[in-house]
Amino acid sequence: MSDLADIAPSGTFAQAGSRPSIRPRGLGLVAQVLPWLVAAGILVAAPLVFTSGTALTMMSLMGIMVVFSLSYNMLLGQTGLLSFGHAVYYGLGAFFTVHAMNVVAANRLPVPLPVMPLVGGLAGLAFGILFGLISTRRAGTVFAMISLGIAELVASGSHILHSFFGGEEGITANRTKMLRLFDVSFGPQIQVYYLIAAWCLICALAMYAITRTPLGRLCNAVRENPERVEFLGYEPQTIRVTAFCLSALFAGVAGALAAINFEIANSAYLGVHQSGVVLLATFIGGIGTFIGPVVGAVVVTLLQVSLSDLTEIWQLYFGLLFIAIVMFAPGGIAGLALMHGPLLRAGTAHRLVPAYLLALGPFLLLLAGTIALIEMAFRVLVKASDGTEMTLAGISFDAAHVLPWLVAGAMAAGGALALRAVLPRVAAAWHDASEAAKEKLA
Numbered sequence: 364m365s366d367l368a369d370i371a372p373s374g375t376f377a378q379a380g381s382r383p384s385i386r387p388r389g390l391g392l393v394a395q396v397l398p399w400l401v402a403a404g405i406l407v408a409a410p411l412v413f414t415s416g417t418a419l420t421m422m423s424l425m426g427i428m429v430v431f432s433l434s435y436n437m438l439l440g441q442t443g444l445l446s447f448g449h450a451v452y453y454g455l456g457a458f459f460t461v462h463a464m465n466v467v468a469a470n471r472l473p474v475p476l477p478v479m480p481l482v483g484g485l486a487g488l489a490f491g492i493l494f495g496l497i498s499t500r501r502a503g504t505v506f507a508m509i510s511l512g513i514a515e516l517v518a519s520g521s522h523i524l525h526s527f528f529g530g531e532e533g534i535t536a537n538r539t540k541m542l543r544l545f546d547v548s549f550g551p552q553i554q555v556y557y558l559i560a561a562w563c564l565i566c567a568l569a570m571y572a573i574t575r576t577p578l579g580r581l582c583n584a585v586r587e588n589p590e591r592v593e594f595l596g597y598e599p600q601t602i603r604v605t606a607f608c609l610s611a612l613f614a615g616v617a618g619a620l621a622a623i624n625f626e627i628a629n630s631a632y633l634g635v636h637q638s639g640v641v642l643l644a645t646f647i648g649g650i651g652t653f654i655g656p657v658v659g660a661v662v663v664t665l666l667q668v669s670l671s672d673l674t675e676i677w678q679l680y681f682g683l684l685f686i687a688i689v690m691f692a693p694g695g696i697a698g699l700a701l702m703h704g705p706l707l708r709a710g711t712a713h714r715l716v717p718a719y720l721l722a723l724g725p726f727l728l729l730l731a732g733t734i735a736l737i738e739m740a741f742r743v744l745v746k747a748s749d750g751t752e753m754t755l756a757g758i759s760f761d762a763a764h765v766l767p768w769l770v771a772g773a774m775a776a777g778g779a780l781a782l783r784a785v786l787p788r789v790a791a792a793w794h795d796a797s798e799a800a801k802e803k804l805a
Contacts, residue, residue, distance in 0.1 A: 399568060406560040410553055417668075419552045425664045426556070426563040427620045432644045432656035433570050434613035439642075440650035441574060442606040443586030444499070445507045447638055448514025449614055454633030455490050455517070456483030456615025457622035458528060461536045464622075468540035476541040476549050480562050480619040487615020488608055495607035499600055502589065514635055521630040533629025536622070549623075559620050566613055571653055573609060582606045640667075643681060647688050649695020658697045676741050709800035718792035722785045729778030731756075735771035 409422055431453055438444040460483040467474045498509040521528040528534070539550045549555055573579050581602050584592045589599040622628045631637065640663065648659020663681075670677035692699050706712040735755060739762040742753050751763040760767045 399564075402567075403564055406564060407557075409560075410556060416552060419556050421664065421668050423552065423556045423559050423624050424668070425661050426559040427617050427624065428641075428644060428660035428664050429563050429657050430566045430620065431614060431617035431641050432648065432660040433567060433653075434610045434617060435641045435645050436650060436653075436656040437570060437573070437582075437606055437610040437613070439645060440656070441579065441586065442582040442603060444502060444603060444607065446510040447507055447635065447642075448510040448512075448517075449610070449641055450633055450635070450637035451494070451514050451517045452487040452491055452611040452614040453618035453621070453637060453641075454521075454628070454630075456487040456618030457628040457632045458534060458618075459483060459486035459615075460619035460622045461534045461626075461628040462527075464536040464538065464541065465534075467542075468537060473542050475544045476538055476623065477544070477558055477561075479541075479623060480616045483615040483617075483619025483622070484612045485615070487618065488612040491608040491611025491615075492604075495604045495611065499603040499607050502599075502603065511635075514633070514638060518630065518633045518635070521633050528630060529628075531630065533627050535627045538623055538626055555624055559624065562616065562620055566616055567657070570613060574653060578602070578605060643685050646685060647695055649697035649699075651694050652697050652701060655695045655697035658700075659695065662696065674738065676737070679737065705804075706796050706800050709803045711796040711799040711803070714796040714799065715789075715792050718785075718789045722782060722789055725778045725781035725785055727778070728774050729782055732771050732773070732775030732778055735767070736775060739767060739771065 406426075410419060413419070413422065431449075435446070435449050438446050438449070460479050463482040464476075464479060466472070494513050498506055498513065501509070522530065538555075539548045541549070547554055549558065581592065581597060585599045585602050592599050592602070618628075618632060621632065644659040644663040645656045646659070647662060648657065649655025666677070666681065666684075670680060674680070688695060694702070703712055703715075706715070738753070738755055742762045743751060751761050753760065753762055762768075
């Protein structure tokens with residue numbers, strides 16, 4: 364797969380002396396607008412396909428996490444600032460939104476619910492300016508530690524300032540008491556979903572537009588080489604502060620959408636756990652592309668809802684997935700998918716299918732054996748008081764016996780050895796497909 368270095372950013376294979384292709388202006392405009400039209404169509408049609416209440420709730424959570432992950436990617440992916448306290452702006456946006464909803468409802472002000480995310484965004488922006496001027500004086504590890512300190516400071520303050528944060532119970536609101544437009548009460552979940560979907564699309568489009576501006580390019584330059592940016596006459600801290608504030612603004616919007624969805628804001632919104640979730644989502648999806656955090660947000664939300672119903676140690680699997688992505692696929696899930704783009708355009712991607720199918724069996728065997736070992740260890744070491752009898756994948760057995768451990772260990776070890784034996788064939792298939800693609804595009 365080292366041949367990927369020969370692939371140009373435009374998706375064609377770089378060759379000496381080759382001229383860049385000239386795309387008609389009209390065709391380029393269509394290519395830019397079409398993905399957003401497709402995204403809007405998916406958001407509109409999704410509730411028509413997945414009609415259950417659980418599906419609507421999950422899709423609403425996905426929309427919130429998409430905005431939150433994209434805002435975090437403005438810091439990490441675009442500007443190179445690793446933050447451990449991004450939930451501060453998410454949580455403060457949620458709290459200010461809930462208080463604003465209560466004020467509007469109590470005084471019967473003519474303010475509809477769809478504009479409430481602006482309150483969260485402004486709150487995130489205000490605190491982004493306040494904390495950003497301090498934390499962005501340094502980058503790298505120092506910035507990460509400052510962000511963690513600010514997160515702990517705000518989280519601790521939420522337990523002290525009961526009048527604003529509501530203590531452990533939090534602050535509640537009622538979204539149906541707001542001004543109704545076109546007799547839409549936002550009581551049914553489907554109405555809330557469409558509100559979240561609209562704001563998700565607006566925020567995603569705005570953040571993508573920012574990445575295409577000179578500011579977005581300067582953020583990339585600061586990420587790569589801040590000294591050279593300063594040599595060219597720009598102040599790196601000013602660029603970092605601007606990116607930080609914009610990121611906090613969109614995080615505040617995400618927090619406001621969460622407050623509208625759940626009609627409550629509590630200290631959990633501000634915690635390190637929430638910052639960890641958005642970090643996982645962004646990394647798992649891929650920080651190298653704009654679509655990566657979107658993919659990560661969808662995957663993480665889906666796993667959170669589904670795995671929590673299947674196992675008590677679902678967070679452990681999140682950690683293992685994160686480690687696997689960082690070690691074996693630094694570009695994330697989106698990066699893995701986009702690697703195949705040039706091969707698909709050249710029509711040589713089908714050469715990878717036999718090798719991938721050959722590797723699928725050992726991988727699934729390794730995965731099944733590892734999961735069995737983890738679940739049995741959890742049962743024996745943590746849940747022994749409930750008995751060692753357990754059921755996994757519809758198979759009942761006693762985790763105290765030796766045989767299940769031998770079978771699971773053999774599956775994991777056999778899958779690992781088989782996968783290691785198959786990987787050279789996958790690499791060879793990738794090399795052949797890349798070379799064939801180069802010849803076709805020559």
